[in-house]
Amino acid sequence: MKVQIDSARCQGHGRCYDLAPELFSEDDEGYGQVVGEGSVPPDEERAARLAVSNCPERAIEIL
Template identity: 35%
Template sequence: MRIEVNWETCVGHGVCEGAAPQVFEVDDDGELQVLVDGDIPDKQLPAVRKAAFACPEHALRLIKSTADK
């Protein structure tokens, strides 16, 4: 699984960072940074799912990668 961010919708609330700080970070300018490139490690998936569900702007979406079948 990988994460897709709708950059037009994301306003940097930081809810995702609170739920999954190993994957998301809001920088000093209020911009979201995704700290994982490509597939989300399996051990991080529950936190990333929580982050996506909790996002007030619904800017995060989990997508199956080509390796997920």
């Protein structure tokens, strides 16, 4: 499983990095970004799905 953020849709609410700080961080302007290559370890899959479902712009996608 991998995650990615559509930077054109992200509005910087920060829910992704609040809910799954191991998978997401913020850039210099507060917009979400994927940590590393976006690979999600099995023990973080629930956190990834929670971040996806809580993104108001639906900017996060699971691959």
